[in-house]
Amino acid sequence: MSTSISKEQSADAQRPVHTPTGLIAFAWTLVGVPLAYGLYQTVKTALTLFTG
Amino acid sequence: MALPGFLRRERIVARPGFNRWLIPPAALAVHLCIGQAYATSVYKTALVEDFGTSQTAIGIVFSIAIVMLGLSAALFGTWVDRNGPRAAMFTAACFWVTGFVVGGIGIETRQLWLLYLGYGVIGGIGLGIGYISPVSTLIKWFPDRPGLATGMAIMGFGGGALIASPLSRQLMNWYDPEYDPAVAGTVPSGGAVSALFFTFAAVYLVFMMFGAFIVRVPAEGWRPAGFDPSTVKQKALVTTESVSARNAVKTPQFWLLWTVLFCNVTAGIGILEQAAPMIQDFFRTGDTSTVAVTAAAGFVGVLSLFNMAGRFVWSTTSDFIGRKPIYMVYLGVGLVLYVALATIGNSATWVFVLLAAVIISFYGGGFATIPAYLRDLFGTYQVGAIHGRLLTAWSAAGVAGPLIVNSVLDTQGEPGSLVAANYRPALFIMVGLLAVGFVANLLVRPVASKWHEPHRDAAGAATPTPERSAAR
Numbered sequence: 370m371s372t373s374i375s376k377e378q379s380a381d382a383q384r385p386v387h388t389p390t391g392l393i394a395f396a397w398t399l400v401g402v403p404l405a406y407g408l409y410q411t412v413k414t415a416l417t418l419f420t421g
Numbered sequence: 422m423a424l425p426g427f428l429r430r431e432r433i434v435a436r437p438g439f440n441r442w443l444i445p446p447a448a449l450a451v452h453l454c455i456g457q458a459y460a461t462s463v464y465k466t467a468l469v470e471d472f473g474t475s476q477t478a479i480g481i482v483f484s485i486a487i488v489m490l491g492l493s494a495a496l497f498g499t500w501v502d503r504n505g506p507r508a509a510m511f512t513a514a515c516f517w518v519t520g521f522v523v524g525g526i527g528i529e530t531r532q533l534w535l536l537y538l539g540y541g542v543i544g545g546i547g548l549g550i551g552y553i554s555p556v557s558t559l560i561k562w563f564p565d566r567p568g569l570a571t572g573m574a575i576m577g578f579g580g581g582a583l584i585a586s587p588l589s590r591q592l593m594n595w596y597d598p599e600y601d602p603a604v605a606g607t608v609p610s611g612g613a614v615s616a617l618f619f620t621f622a623a624v625y626l627v628f629m630m631f632g633a634f635i636v637r638v639p640a641e642g643w644r645p646a647g648f649d650p651s652t653v654k655q656k657a658l659v660t661t662e663s664v665s666a667r668n669a670v671k672t673p674q675f676w677l678l679w680t681v682l683f684c685n686v687t688a689g690i691g692i693l694e695q696a697a698p699m700i701q702d703f704f705r706t707g708d709t710s711t712v713a714v715t716a717a718a719g720f721v722g723v724l725s726l727f728n729m730a731g732r733f734v735w736s737t738t739s740d741f742i743g744r745k746p747i748y749m750v751y752l753g754v755g756l757v758l759y760v761a762l763a764t765i766g767n768s769a770t771w772v773f774v775l776l777a778a779v780i781i782s783f784y785g786g787g788f789a790t791i792p793a794y795l796r797d798l799f800g801t802y803q804v805g806a807i808h809g810r811l812l813t814a815w816s817a818a819g820v821a822g823p824l825i826v827n828s829v830l831d832t833q834g835e836p837g838s839l840v841a842a843n844y845r846p847a848l849f850i851m852v853g854l855l856a857v858g859f860v861a862n863l864l865v866r867p868v869a870s871k872w873h874e875p876h877r878d879a880a881g882a883a884t885p886t887p888e889r890s891a892a893r
Contacts, residue, residue: 385438396450410587414721414722415719418770
């Protein structure tokens with residue numbers, strides 16, 4: 370019984386998957402938006418060095 | 422202690438066809454959060470006033486966190502490698518968030534020891550585990566571009582401060598309307614800082630748990646399509662063998678890299694820690710500086726940008742030119758730039774900014790490239806644990822860098838009256854340190870075969886090399 374279960378689990382682990390493109394886009398957006406905000410704010414501050 | 426099932430490594434082994442480009446955002450989700458550690462200066466003055474204590478007493482909070490980062494990365498590195506990135510990210514999130522909650526309670530109740538315990542000790546443990554948690558996973562997912570992979574994650578640590586600094590000012594302005602970040606001299610109340618801590622705890626919990634949820638490890642033997650490991654093996658210093666963390670610390674290579682990282686970080690901190698007053702002092706005539714306070718803040722922004730960009734750009738470059746040559750650039754060119762900063766840095770503002778910015782990009786690059794260097798020398802087997810042990814160099818540099826600069830400046834005069842010449846002794850000490858690091862990097866050779874882990878035959882039995890047996 371346990372052998373058949375482990376075989377099923379093993380077969381399941383080998384079954385190919387397709388990572389949803391939407392999930393990848395969402396994940397990159399989730400980290401990209403705050404990073405873009407931080408970059409924008411820092412560039413704005415950095416410009417004061419050159420604009421006085 | 423047994424881990425809950427959903428955290429176990431075997432539960433997150435990716436099936437064939439999994440897209441590895443989901444892993445960098447998982448890593449960034451953690452590093453962008455813990456990178457907040459670089460933004461503590463935003464509320465430092467508020468805490469000094471609220472607790473009615475000294476700058477040093479509040480500054481210690483950050484120092485404790487960085488020391489705990491190095492210690493916990495060294496102590497828990499093997500645990501992180503054994504249990505996988507989900508367990509590590511989950512644990513890091515719990516510690517990091519608890520650190521903010523306990524620290525926030527400390528500020529709310531005006532108990533400084535709680536802030537030390539919360540943000541410093543508990544949060545510092547989260548920092549250490551969080552910092553190393555995605556690194557070895559990324560290296561395994563990107564064997565063809567390990568520099569790019571580690572650069573992406575560790576860039577996030579630099580980026581975390583870029584986000585946390587303006588966000589903190591904005592949030593504290595909401596919690597305490599009397600505080601206006603645009604008006605110099607206004608300071609947020611302690612209540613605003615504690616509210617900021619609780620807000621960060623909630624936001625970081627969500628972000629870090631998202632990273633832990635989506636992270637996967639590659640299956641045994643997985644490799645990217647079209648990637649041939651034998652092409653990597655042909656490069657100097659790159660091994661396909663494995664060295665355990667326990668053995669790695671016995672090799673001269675580990676300690677040479679420890680020296681390299683220590684020297685590079687100490688030199689970088691020399692500028693970072695003094696950035697704002699330094700640019701004003703370099704262009705001071707009498708009591709006044711030609712660089713305004715707002716412009717000095719802009720200079721800090723420029724350094725932050727180059728710190729982050731250097732982590733990604735230089736680490737990626739190392740995939741093409743090799744790890745040893747890129748450290749020759751960081752340390753050798755860095756040394757020349759430091760000499761230039763000390764001698765001609767005060768000739769024009771743009772010269773000073775350019776020199777400092779490139780030096781700081783090397784500082785960031787050094788952090789981001791070291792995991793790939795370790796992978797080249799010791800293999801992927803326990804690279805996370807080895808990286809964790811090496812980060813004690815960061816802790817040591819975090820103490821040494823400011824100590825060198827501050828003690829030299831103390832002998833030169835009072836803050837507010839210093840000029841460029843007063844910085845020269847400290848800058849030349851950094852030049853000496855970079856020279857030491859340059860020589861240490863030159864001495865790095867491939868790891869002797871006696872330290873390699875035994876290969877396993879078809880039946881799974883280990884066949885140790887005679888040299889390794891002798892070494893034990």
